Amino acid sequence: MANPRRGSSERERESTNNPRSWLKVQALHALSSAKQLLRKPHAFPVLLFFFLLLAWLSLQFHSNHRHNSITTNHIDDDDDDTLANLARFKSSSSSSPIIKDTRGWLLDPVSVARDSALLGGAVSCESVHVGEIRPGGLRGNHRHHFCNETFVIWGANTVFRLENSRVADKGYAQVVVSGDEVAVATSPRGIAHALINVDPIRTTFFIGCQDSMANSSSSSTDYNVWKDL
Ligand SMILES: *[C@@H]1O[C@H](CO)[C@@H](O)[C@H](O)[C@H]1NC(C)=O
Numbered sequence: 001m002a003n004p005r006r007g008s009s010e011r012e013r014e015s016t017n018n019p020r021s022w023l024k025v026q027a028l029h030a031l032s033s034a035k036q037l038l039r040k041p042h043a044f045p046v047l048l049f050f051f052l053l054l055a056w057l058s059l060q061f062h063s064n065h066r067h068n069s070i071t072t073n074h075i076d077d078d079d080d081d082t083l084a085n086l087a088r089f090k091s092s093s094s095s096s097p098i099i100k101d102t103r104g105w106l107l108d109p110v111s112v113a114r115d116s117a118l119l120g121g122a123v124s125c126e127s128v129h130v131g132e133i134r135p136g137g138l139r140g141n142h143r144h145h146f147c148n149e150t151f152v153i154w155g156a157n158t159v160f161r162l163e164n165s166r167v168a169d170k171g172y173a174q175v176v177v178s179g180d181e182v183a184v185a186t187s188p189r190g191i192a193h194a195l196i197n198v199d200p201i202r203t204t205f206f207i208g209c210q211d212s213m214a215n216s217s218s219s220s221t222d223y224n225v226w227k228d229l
């Protein structure tokens with residue numbers, strides 16, 4: 001029969017034999033010393049420190065979380081333009097080489113690519129595609145085996161991704177063309193490319209100049225190259 005009037009020393013002795021009740025006793029000790037501490041005049045700075053620590057931890061968590069969601073959406077694009085075979089120009093600055101007069105910009109994609117030392121593009125436009133990509137939309141994500149292509153991209157914040165084995169791990173280079181820029185980019189035959197409008201409002205416009213006529217043979221193009229897009 002248990003005796004309800006057992007002394008505390010006896011209870012503690014028993015609890016050291018039982019790890020669970022020993023933990024409980026330790027927790028009660030910690031709690032009562034915390035209570036005593038909070039009654040003292042230095043409790044306020046201690047509490048303040050504690051809340052600042054919580055706020056800092058929460059900020060760390062949120063910024064990590066945001067960083068992860070950006071990388072999984074692939075908007076974390078700081079690769080070098082040269083790795084993406086891309087040259088960019090301001091569309092409104094008067095010092096921009098694509099602006100000849102006050103009417104605005106005008107360019108020949110083939111000669112701009114050549115002058116910017118972008119290799120592997122089309123040297124003539126046998127087949128031309130002109131189009132738009134609305135916010136959130138994707139075009140490309142394919143690989144043509146029998147044509148080299150030169151792009152002009154403008155109008156909105158747009159991700160340009162180009163297959164590139166020199167980029168370790170990823171195997172592609174990816175950059176963002178901003179809405180106030182005009183970009184010229186080349187994608188040699190056998191190299192995959194994708195354009196994604198990452199702008200919340202504006203529409204991307206583009207021209208794709210290919211140096212051979214579209215080939216209806218399905219083996220001439222690989223589709224859905226990147227599964228994350
Ligand atoms: C079309 O594709 C076939 C392979 O499917 C290839 O042999 C041929 O050269 C291609 N033609 C052109 C014009 O690219």
Ligand SMILES: *[C@@H]1O[C@H](CO)[C@@H](O)[C@H](O)[C@H]1NC(C)=O
Pocket residue numbers: 120146147148188189211212
């Ligand atoms: C594409 O580029 C390669 C290498 O510059 C060239 O040999 C080829 O003739 C070009 N055009 C096509 C349709 O493959």
